[in-house]
Amino acid sequence: MDFFIGHYNYWIVIFLMMVGLYTVISRGNLIKKIIGLNIFQVSVFFLYISLGTVEGGAAPIIAEGVEVYSNPLPHVLILTAIVVGVATTALALALVVRIKESYGTIEEDEIHNLDHSL
Amino acid sequence: MIIDILSWICLLAGGALGIVGGIGIHRFPDFYSRLHAAGITDTLCAMLILLGLGLQAGWSLAAFKLALIFMFLFFTSPTASHALANAAQHSGLQPRLDSDEPEVGS
Amino acid sequence: MFIAALLAILVTMGLALARALAGPTTYDRIAAVNIFGTKTVLLIAVLAFFSGRGDLLDIALVYALINFISVVAALKLVTRGDFHSSDSDESEAN
C-alpha cells in the first residue's frame, strides 16, 4: 500500500504523458494536437513538483516555527515553464491560424490531400 | 467555543449545499433547471464556507482576504449565471416543458 | 470539520466534472466549468486553513477573480459563433 501511494503520482504522470503523446500522434486535428502537447507539458510539471515534495513539508516560504520545507528548485523551474508554455502555445496557435488561412482546414489529412504529400 | 460551533455549522451547511447543487446539476433534466440548481447553491455554498472560515480566522489579514474572496464570488458568480442563462435564452435554447420530448443536445 | 468540508467540495467537483463531460449543450459545459472554478476557490481556501498557511488564500483570490474571465470569453465565442448571432447579426451590427 505504501508503495502504491508512494508511486501513484508518478503513474498518473506517466498516464497523462501517454494520453498527451497519443493525442499528438493519432489525432489529425491541429487544435487537438496542441491540447495533447499541453497535457504532455502539464504531466511534466507534475513530475517535477512531485519530485520536489517532501513529506510533512511546508511551502518554501520561510516562516516561524516551520522546520521542513519542500524543494524550491522545481517550483522555480516549473513556474517559469508555465508562462513560457503559454507563450509557445500561443505561437503554435498562431501557426494553426495561418495554416487555416492558407489551406482552409486544420485537419492533417485534408492538408496532406491538398499538398499531395501522402 | 460558540464561535467554533457556529463556524462548524457554516462549514457543514456549505458542504451539504455544495453536494445538493452537485446532485442538482447532475440529475436535472435540462439546462435551465440545472443552472438554477447550480447557480443558487453555488453562491450560498461559497458564502457559508467562507463565513465558516472567517469565523475561525477572527480579525486578521486572512479574514480580510476571505472577505475579498467572498465579495468577488458574491458579484461574479451570479453574474456568470445570469450571463449564461441570458446567452442560452437568446440563442434559442428552449426550456424543457412537461409535454416536450427529451431535449436534443446541440 | 475542515475534512468534512473538503470531502464535500471534492464530491461536488466530481459531480460538476461529470456534467462537463456529459454536456450535452455547450452552456452546460460552461456552467460546469464555472461551478468547478468556484469549488476550486473553496477547496484552496479550506486547504489554506487546514494546513494553517494564510498565504494560500492569495491563490484562492486569484481564482475568484480570474475564473470569471474564462466564462465571459466562452460566452462571447458562443454568442457570436456557435448559435443564432453568428454571421447575420454581425453584418447588421456594422
Add this chain to the structure above:
Amino acid sequence: MIDIVINVTLLAFLAITAVATLHLTNLFAIVMLFGIFSLLSAGLFVVMDAPDVAFTEAAVGAGISTVLMLATLALVKRPQKPYYAEAPRAHRPWLPLVVVVITGSALVYGTWDIPGFGAPEAPAQTHVARYYIDNALQETGVPNIVTAVLASYRGFDTLGEVVVVYTAGVAVLLLIVGGAQKRRPGPGMRGDQMRPNLILHVIAKFVIPLIILFALYVQFHGDFGPGGGFQAGVIFSAALILYALVFGLDVAEKIIPSRWLHKLAALGVVIYAGVGVVPLLLGGNYLDYTLLGSNQVAGQHLGILLVELGVGITVASVMLILFFAFAGRARK
C-alpha cells in the same frame, strides 16, 4: 491523511479529464475541459506545497490560455455547422497505441527505482535545494525562497525565460499581425457583438480595478508571499483582457495602444538585462546584485525587486500582445 485523499482524488479527476479530451470531438468542449484541467492542476499544486506554481497556473490556465484557445477557435471554425467539430480520421491508428503502450510500460518500469512520493532522503532533496533553504533568507533577505532562487540564484536562467516569452510574442506578431490588411470595422471580438449586457458591464467595471490592484499587490508582495513578476504580469493582462472582452477590442486598444505594448515588452527585458549590467560596471559579476546596495541583503533585495518588475512588464505586455493579435485577426 486527508492530503493523500485529496491528492489521489484530484489526480484521478485529472486522468479522467485527459481521457475525455482525447475522446470528445467537439473542440469547444475540449477547450472547456482544458480549463477544468488547469483548475485541477492548480489545486494539486497547492496540495503539493507549491503555492507559487499554483499561483502561476491559476492566472495562466484560467485566464490567458483558455481565452487564447477560444480566440483561435473563433478563427479556425468551420464555415457551416458543426463549427467546432473534429473530422474523423480515415484509419484506426493502432500503431500509435502500440508505441504509447510500450513507452508507457518502460516509464512505469522506471518508477520502481524512484524513491516514494515525498521521501525526504530522495536525491532531489539532498543537493542544492538544502543550500537554498538554509541560506536564502540570510543572503537575500527574501523569505520566499522561490522568488530568491528565481530572481537571484538562477537569475541568468530567468533572464533567458523572459527573452523566450518576448521572442514568442514577437513571433506571433510576425505570424498573424503583419501582412498589411486594410483595417476596416468588421466582424471581430467587439463589444457590440455581444448584446449589451448591463449587468456584465457594471460588474466588469467593478471587478477590473480590483484585479489590477491585486496584480500590483502580487508584484510587490512576491518577496514575502507567493507571487512575483510572472504571476503579476499575467494577472494584470487578464484584467485588460476582461475589459476588451466586455467593452470591445477597439476601446481596449485605445487605452493601451499596440505600439506601446511593443515598446513595453522590450522595456521589461531591457530593465532585467540592465540591472544585470550595473554590477558589471561596479566591478562585480553580471546579475550579482550584492553591489547594488550598501550591504549584501539590501543590494540583493533591490536587485530582486527591479528584476521582478522587468519580468512583470514584459509578461504583461506579451500576454496582451498575444490576445490582441488573436482577437484582432478576425477583424481583417
